[in-house]
Amino acid sequence: MTGASGMGLATAKIMGKSHYVIISGRTISKLQNAVNELQEAGIKVEAIACDISDRASVEKLAARANEVGKVTAVIHAAGMSPHMGTGEMPLRVNALGAIYVNEVFSKVMGDKSCILDVSSISAYLLLLMLSRKKFIRKVIKM
Ligand SMILES: NC(=O)c1ccc[n+]([C@@H]2O[C@H](COP(=O)([O-])OP(=O)(O)OC[C@H]3O[C@@H](n4cnc5c(N)ncnc54)[C@H](OP(=O)(O)O)[C@@H]3O)[C@@H](O)[C@H]2O)c1
Numbered sequence: 001m002t003g004a005s006g007m008g009l010a011t012a013k014i015m016g017k018s019h020y021v022i023i024s025g026r027t028i029s030k031l032q033n034a035v036n037e038l039q040e041a042g043i044k045v046e047a048i049a050c051d052i053s054d055r056a057s058v059e060k061l062a063a064r065a066n067e068v069g070k071v072t073a074v075i076h077a078a079g080m081s082p083h084m085g086t087g088e089m090p091l092r093v094n095a096l097g098a099i100y101v102n103e104v105f106s107k108v109m110g111d112k113s114c115i116l117d118v119s120s121i122s123a124y125l126l127l128l129m130l131s132r133k134k135f136i137r138k139v140i141k142m
Pocket of ligand 1: 002003004005006007008024025026027030050051052053077078079080081093097118119120121
């Protein structure tokens with residue numbers, strides 16, 4: 001489970017009924033509340049610090065997951081809205097992070113396993129806005 005606050009935590013509560021769960025985020029101390037909540041619900045869980053915008057960090061997470069057992073499900077819910085970071089950061093986390101998680105985990109996962117990526121419509125809206133601007137500029141020039 002990448003991202004363990006909103007959707008990540010909600011999904012961990014469901015997945016944890018039938019799976020050992022590893023939750024992750026950049027700051028281990030921030031994951032402690034989620035660990036407590038999941039353990040209180042009888043879920044076997046551990047927390048690992050991982051920055052998804054760093055491939056080496058994702059590789060460490062995947063290695064640990066693979067050590068614990070067969071990796072059958074990855075819920076990639078870590079991400080940030082554009083207003084939560086400046087410059088290239090949201091792009092690095094949302095775009096590169098998704099690529100790293102999918103590439104790295106697919107190497108340790110076998111048949112009948114699944115990676116679920118949680119995204120945001122804002123990624124498409126940005127492209128739509130940019131393409132429309134180009135279209136509008138073309139129309140004005142005509
Ligand atoms: N909630 C919505 O209504 C909604 C709607 C559409 C799409 N989405 C998208 O769905 C995803 C999950 O949403 P959410 O509401 O669950 O978000 P959230 O509560 O803000 O949780 C995002 C999680 O991502 C982690 N994270 C951020 N940057 C990271 C990084 N570089 N490496 C590892 N973990 C990182 C955060 O933990 P740390 O800060 O501790 O690293 C946090 O636990 C996001 O991509 C969001 O944009 C959400």
